[in-house]
Amino acid sequence: MSAENIVAPVLTAKDFATDQEVRWCPGCGDYSILAQVQKVMPTIGVPKENIAIISGIGCSSRFPYYMNTFGMHSIHGRATAVASGLKATRPELSVWIVTGDGDSLSIGGNHTIHLLRRNFDVNILVFNNQIYGLTKGQYSPTSEEQKITKSTPVGSIDHPFNPLALALGADASFIARSMDRDPKHLQAMLSRSHQHKGSSFLEIYQNCNIFNDGAFEIFTEKSTKPEEALFLEQGKPLVFGANQQKGIKLDGLRPVVVELGDTYNLDDLWIHDETDFYKAQTLVRLFDNPSELNHFPRPFGVFFAKARACYEDMLQLQIQEAIATKGKGDLNKLLRGREVWTID
Amino acid sequence: MSTEQLVKDVVIKFAGDSGDGMQLTGQQFTNNTALLGIDLATFPDFPAEIRAPQGTLPGVSGFQLHFSSDKVYTPGDLCDVLVAMNAAALKVNLNTLKPGGKIIVNTDGFDAKNLRLANYADGINPLENGSLDSYEVIKMDVTKITREALKEVHELGTKEKDRAKNMFVLGYLYWMYNRSLESTISFLQEKFGKKDVVLQSNIKVLQAGYNYGDTTETFTTRYKVEKAKLASGSYRNIMGNQALAYGLIAASEQSGLPIFLGTYPITPASDILHELSRHKSFGVQTFQAEDEIAGITAAIGASYGGNLGVTTTSGPGMALKTEAMGLAVMLEIPLVIVNVQRGGPSTGLPTKTEQSDLMQAYYGRNGECPMPIVAAHTPSSCFDAAFEAVRIAVEHMTPVILLSDGFIANGAEPWQFPQQENLPTIQVSFAEAKEDEAFMPYSRNEKLARPWAIPGTKGLEHRIGGLEKQNITGNVSYDAENHQTMVLLRQAKVDAVANYIPEQTIDSGAATGKVLILGWGSTYGAIKSAALALQKKGYAVSHAHLTYIRPFPKNLGALLAQFEHVLVPEINNGQLVKIIRSEFLVNAKGYNKIKGNPITTTELEAFVEETYFS
Ligand code: SF4
Numbered sequence: 001m002s003a004e005n006i007v008a009p010v011l012t013a014k015d016f017a018t019d020q021e022v023r024w025c026p027g028c029g030d031y032s033i034l035a036q037v038q039k040v041m042p043t044i045g046v047p048k049e050n051i052a053i054i055s056g057i058g059c060s061s062r063f064p065y066y067m068n069t070f071g072m073h074s075i076h077g078r079a080t081a082v083a084s085g086l087k088a089t090r091p092e093l094s095v096w097i098v099t100g101d102g103d104s105l106s107i108g109g110n111h112t113i114h115l116l117r118r119n120f121d122v123n124i125l126v127f128n129n130q131i132y133g134l135t136k137g138q139y140s141p142t143s144e145e146q147k148i149t150k151s152t153p154v155g156s157i158d159h160p161f162n163p164l165a166l167a168l169g170a171d172a173s174f175i176a177r178s179m180d181r182d183p184k185h186l187q188a189m190l191s192r193s194h195q196h197k198g199s200s201f202l203e204i205y206q207n208c209n210i211f212n213d214g215a216f217e218i219f220t221e222k223s224t225k226p227e228e229a230l231f232l233e234q235g236k237p238l239v240f241g242a243n244q245q246k247g248i249k250l251d252g253l254r255p256v257v258v259e260l261g262d263t264y265n266l267d268d269l270w271i272h273d274e275t276d277f278y279k280a281q282t283l284v285r286l287f288d289n290p291s292e293l294n295h296f297p298r299p300f301g302v303f304f305a306k307a308r309a310c311y312e313d314m315l316q317l318q319i320q321e322a323i324a325t326k327g328k329g330d331l332n333k334l335l336r337g338r339e340v341w342t343i344d
Numbered sequence: 345m346s347t348e349q350l351v352k353d354v355v356i357k358f359a360g361d362s363g364d365g366m367q368l369t370g371q372q373f374t375n376n377t378a379l380l381g382i383d384l385a386t387f388p389d390f391p392a393e394i395r396a397p398q399g400t401l402p403g404v405s406g407f408q409l410h411f412s413s414d415k416v417y418t419p420g421d422l423c424d425v426l427v428a429m430n431a432a433a434l435k436v437n438l439n440t441l442k443p444g445g446k447i448i449v450n451t452d453g454f455d456a457k458n459l460r461l462a463n464y465a466d467g468i469n470p471l472e473n474g475s476l477d478s479y480e481v482i483k484m485d486v487t488k489i490t491r492e493a494l495k496e497v498h499e500l501g502t503k504e505k506d507r508a509k510n511m512f513v514l515g516y517l518y519w520m521y522n523r524s525l526e527s528t529i530s531f532l533q534e535k536f537g538k539k540d541v542v543l544q545s546n547i548k549v550l551q552a553g554y555n556y557g558d559t560t561e562t563f564t565t566r567y568k569v570e571k572a573k574l575a576s577g578s579y580r581n582i583m584g585n586q587a588l589a590y591g592l593i594a595a596s597e598q599s600g601l602p603i604f605l606g607t608y609p610i611t612p613a614s615d616i617l618h619e620l621s622r623h624k625s626f627g628v629q630t631f632q633a634e635d636e637i638a639g640i641t642a643a644i645g646a647s648y649g650g651n652l653g654v655t656t657t658s659g660p661g662m663a664l665k666t667e668a669m670g671l672a673v674m675l676e677i678p679l680v681i682v683n684v685q686r687g688g689p690s691t692g693l694p695t696k697t698e699q700s701d702l703m704q705a706y707y708g709r710n711g712e713c714p715m716p717i718v719a720a721h722t723p724s725s726c727f728d729a730a731f732e733a734v735r736i737a738v739e740h741m742t743p744v745i746l747l748s749d750g751f752i753a754n755g756a757e758p759w760q761f762p763q764q765e766n767l768p769t770i771q772v773s774f775a776e777a778k779e780d781e782a783f784m785p786y787s788r789n790e791k792l793a794r795p796w797a798i799p800g801t802k803g804l805e806h807r808i809g810g811l812e813k814q815n816i817t818g819n820v821s822y823d824a825e826n827h828q829t830m831v832l833l834r835q836a837k838v839d840a841v842a843n844y845i846p847e848q849t850i851d852s853g854a855a856t857g858k859v860l861i862l863g864w865g866s867t868y869g870a871i872k873s874a875a876l877a878l879q880k881k882g883y884a885v886s887h888a889h890l891t892y893i894r895p896f897p898k899n900l901g902a903l904l905a906q907f908e909h910v911l912v913p914e915i916n917n918g919q920l921v922k923i924i925r926s927e928f929l930v931n932a933k934g935y936n937k938i939k940g941n942p943i944t945t946t947e948l949e950a951f952v953e954e955t956y957f958s
Contacts, residue, residue, distance in 0.1 A: 018807070020819065052799045054645070057810075064807050065820065070799035072648060073809025074641065075671050081638040085645025085653065086799070089604050089629060093649070093799050111641075114634040315629055322624035329626030331597045335590060335761040337580045339527070341379050344576050 011042040018068045024059060029180035029206035033127060034066055036183050040190040041069070046094045053096045054083040056103035059134050060127035060206070063098040077108025080115045080124065084311075087120045091312040094194070095122040101142040102132050105161050109141070113170035116199050118311040123193040123200045126163060131212035144289065149211075163203045164303060165284040173198035175284070176302045179205040181220035185231070185300065197307050218290045219298055228290055232283075232301030237269035240297045248286075248296070255282055257296060272301075280304035348522065349565045353412040355420035356517070359437045360429030360453075361398055362391055362405040365510035369427075370407025371756075372514055376527045377411045378581040378758050383572035384411040385723075385869060386756040387419035387942070390695040399453075399461035404436045413570040418869035419755065421944035427513055429453050429486070431462035434470060446480045448513065452487035484556070486512050493552040499541045508549040515553020522568045525550055575760065582759040584723035584752040585612070588682065589619035591730025593626050594762075596652055598731075599738055599770035602627040604646030606639040607656045611694040612750040613684040616656045636664035640681065644668060647677045650774060650798035652734060656682040659701050660691060663708075669743055670709050671810045673834060676786075676794050678737035678744075680730070681715075685749040687940045696940030697751035699865050700916035705745045706894060706923060712831045714838040716740070717894040719747040721868035724759035726752065729891060732845075735770050740841055741793035747893075749915075751866040751942050772796075777803025785818035791844070792837035794818075839895050848897035853879055853886025859956050860907035862932070864890040864920055866942065867913050873945040874952065883957055893920070901928045909956060911935055913943055 016038040024030045041051065051069035055061035057076035064071025074082045079097045087095045097104075104112045104126050115122070131149065132138040138151040142163060146155040167175045174196040178189040186204065193200035205216040219229045226242040238248040239260070247269040248255050258264040273279055280303050288295035323329075356373070358366040367388055377384050389406035396403035410420035422442045428434035430453030441447065454471050470476055471483060486509050493512075494505045511528075518525055529547055536543035557566075582590075596603045607617050609632065621630040629651070633639040640655040647653030657665065662683045672679045685701045687693025705717050716736050720729035726748055733746040775795035777783060785806045786794050797804040806818060814821035815829050852875050853860075863871045868889050875887035888903065890896070904910055904924070910932040912921040918934040925932050935951055937943050 020807075047802070049802045049805055050800055052649075055809075064809070067807075069805050071805075071807040071809075072675070073807065073811065074644075075667055075810050078637060078641040078668065081633065081641035082645035082648070084633075084638070085604060085606055085631065085642030085647075086649045087645075088631060088642070089602065089646045089651045090649040090799065110634055111638050114638065315631075319624045319627055319629065323627075326625045329593070329597075329623060331594055331626075331764045334593065334623070334626075335580075335764075336578070337582075337761075339375060339379055340578050340580050341381050342576075342578050343381050343571070343574050 013038040016041045020065045025210050027209040032180040036186045044194045051094045054079045055098040058100040058103045060100040080111040088312045097124045101128045101140045106141045116170040116172040119198045121310045126203045127206040129206045129208035130215050133208045137211035162287045167201040172201045174200040174305045177203045177300050230297040230299045232272050237266050274305040355410045355423045356425040357408045357423040358427045359406040359433035364429045369510040369514045372528045381571035382411045383416040385416045385419045388754045392695045401432045404433050417872045421946045431458045435462050448482045450486040451483050511549040512553035515550040519554045519557030577760045579758045583756045584726045585615035588726035588730045591727040595731045595734035601652035604651040605630045605654045606642035608636045608639045610658045610661045612753045613656045613658050636661040640665040640668040654680045658686045659688045672743035674810050676741050680733045682746045684753045693940045697749045702919040716744045719865045723755045723757045749866050784816050842895040842898045845892045847899045851887045856906035857884035859885045859909045861887045861911050870943045870945045874949040
């Protein structure tokens with residue numbers, strides 16, 4: 001039997017689980033995300049040993065302990081930087097960064113934007129729960145204004161980040177949004193993140209049922225989801241509503257919500273194009289507070305995906321080119337230098 | 345006719361405005377000197393501001409060169425010759441000139457404007473008021489003669505012509521010290537090869553300087569310094585940061601691990617980044633990160649992936665990297681952290697030298713967080729220190745701190761460079777899965793080092809991180825007993841490095857006596873020279889110099905016990921001395937200078953004599 005005929009055993013989600021007791025609070029959204037990642041991993045065609053999951057600090061950052069791959073639980077905010085060094089030198093690995101809103105946008109905000117502009121081919125999963133869970137309930141850089149938390153007893157005066165707008169501003173080559181409560185959609189977004197060559201920034205709305213329960217309820221509950229969540233599909237018009245009766249149309253550069261029917265039909269609507277940077281810039285701004293009157297629905301799906309050169313490839317290319325033109329480095333020649341004198 | 349006089353030992357200081365090209369002039373004279381087999385040491389003294397206002401005192405840039413037919417250990421305390429391109433340069437450097445020394449001045453730099461910028465009182469010109477009578481002053485209008493030499497060159501404007509001024513001074517000094525112009529001409533050819541007018545103009549001015557000496561015979565004597573009696577072999581000139589970069593490359597070659605440098609530019613360490621980024625054909629990967637923290641954490645990521653992770657910085661950057669160093673200690677992976685020290689605290693004195701980050705290296709992290717420390721002591725020893733730092737990091741699976749400082753980083757000296765064949769191999773073995781055996785990421789070998797299991801290795805999937813590890817399994821553990829075990833294990837692992845480093849030797853003097861001068865880092869040259877001078881006078885003084893600071897060589901305690909007194913000179917407020925006192929309970933005393941410049945031989949010699957022998 002030739003080597004090609006030995007079929008590698010097909011892995012299942014179970015093969016990606018570890019013997020470590022999962023320590024998130026019961027009911028935490030992290031459980032669902034873990035389950036979806038474990039389901040997707042066997043399907044991406046990468047051997048388990050070639051997957052490395054790097055996290056920072058926070059509830060979500062315990063993630064690597066529960067994945068039977070290579071993993072590092074690093075320090076607060078630095079998962080992105082650790083992953084940059086790993087990917088730069090080991091381009092063949094599939095590198096996943098698991099981080100939270102505090103880890104990636106507050107203490108580690110700097111590394112996040114720089115990783116995105118360099119476009120390392122890694123997948124960043126931002127578990128956004130709009131709160132600090134591990135430190136027991138302070139507001140985060142994505143918490144809404146006026147939020148009452150342990151550190152803001154009379155309401156937060158911090159204006160929150162719009163994570164996808166920030167990522168796009170840093171020239172991310174792939175940005176997407178999903179949620180813990182929609183397993184199928186989340187799986188699809190995880191696969192897309194993996195498939196994209198370049199930095200994939202996937203924001204995942206994650207419920208922290210202990211310190212910020214229901215933060216995303218309006219997008220995830222059956223009763224409100226159809227009106228509040230808009231699912232993006234490539235080449236399809238932007239429609240939403242319980243009966244798919246509403247849509248978004250572009251009025252010049254301004255998006256407007258319209259009722260489908262006599263005045264407008266599907267042909268009038270904004271057709272989603274992931275490769276259109278200008279449209280993506282508008283799309284990420286559909287970020288209204290759902291309690292406001294006449295607000296836009298919140299989009300979910302791939303907002304923008306466009307390949308461009310990856311840092312690690314260019315880094316390795318420069319090395320190959322140097323070797324091709326100058327030959328492999330000769331240590332004796334280097335140490336000798338150009339001007340030598342001899343003492344007898 | 346001028347006569348020729350043989351001299352043994354010369355110190356020249358080239359000083360001028362930062363725009364006057366004094367660093368280049370100094371380096372050219374240095375190379376020319378080195379190629380003759382004369383021993384030397386240099387000390388560039390940069391202004392803190394890159395573009396300090398022209399002609400002002402803060403704008404003065406200096407380059408000190410000490411060369412001799414004897415062995416040279418320091419760039420010299422006082423100068424024999426001071427080149428002053430303007431009034432500010434004279435004012436700043438006059439106190440470093442020996443009584444009776446020579447001053448070569450560019451009179452054009454002493455006009456009313458320059459005098460005012462150098463803060464001379466109205467109407468006072470040091471060249472005319474007799475204040476320099478105790479020196480030998482050679483005045484020449486360098487600007488005027490340079491322009492004169494280039495009057496036929498119509499392609500260049502006055503401003504461009506004036507840029508060649510330093511070549512005139514260099515040519516003149518070449519005449520004075522009986523040198524050939526060849527090395528500088530070939531340097532100019534390489535530098536300006538494509539710009540023929542500029543090349544020819546520079547050569548012309550260089551020759552004009554030489555001929556000026558010949559025709560005017562300002563000195564009746566020309567000087568000659570003979571070859572030094574260095575050990576036989578091949579030599580080259582090398583600067584500290586360059587040697588450090590070469591040491592890393594050599595260690596990369598000898599270990600088979602590609603270098604990954606994650607770093608952020610900072611004075612005086614940036615030249616290591618510049619040097620390494622030029623050597624991609626050795627597989628060197630350099631990453632100019634967004635900040636100091638990203639520099640070290642990216643290097644940790646690269647080490648985790650099986651590379652030789654390196655980060656370079658200076659004091660303030662070191663402070664920022666502290667948390668990540670703790671992570672590397674917990675992860676127990678190889679990493680080299682280079683600190684080219686400068687004056688602190690905070691931004692401090694970026695272009696001045698200091699040894700004040702030793703405590704930071706030794707203790708400056710949260711938790712019980714020991715890391716080996718290696719220190720370079722001369723420009724060329726940066727090569728060996730870097731090589732050793734890598735060896736320890738890789739063979740003992742630990743982050744290692746390598747200390748250098750601004751003085752040796754920018755200083756230069758002749759170097760008897762090694763041959764690759766004579767360099768040791770650095771042992772690397774990546775873990776591999778064993779059948780029927782669960783992988784234990786925190787099991788240990790005889791050195792107490794854990795296995796290096798890199799992503800991509802089938803069957804070794806495992807998780808590591810900054811949380812306390814359970815002994816052997818590496819799982820997260822909050823167990824009380826386990827924590828103590830692990831703290832002690834990490835300490836024992838670092839202590840065990842002492843079994844794999846050479847014993848401490850005495851650099852000069854007897855193995856027992858009245859005073860041992862114990863040094864580390866860049867004070868080497870000054871201590872060495874002072875110790876030799878004191879020994880010559882018959883005093884029972886010895887000198888030992890530490891390369892390995894954590895752990896100390898095993899015999900250090902016994903070695904110290906052989907002396908009545910231990911003196912620790914440092915460019916800080918007493919750091920090694922405190923560690924020595926606490927580790928060995930000896931009554932060590934400090935000699936401390938914290939002025940941003942090196943300790944001089946003269947002052948140290950005088951101090952020892954006064955304190956212990958009068
Ligand atoms: S605190 Fe919140 S985010 Fe953290 S584990 Fe508990 S529920 Fe999840």
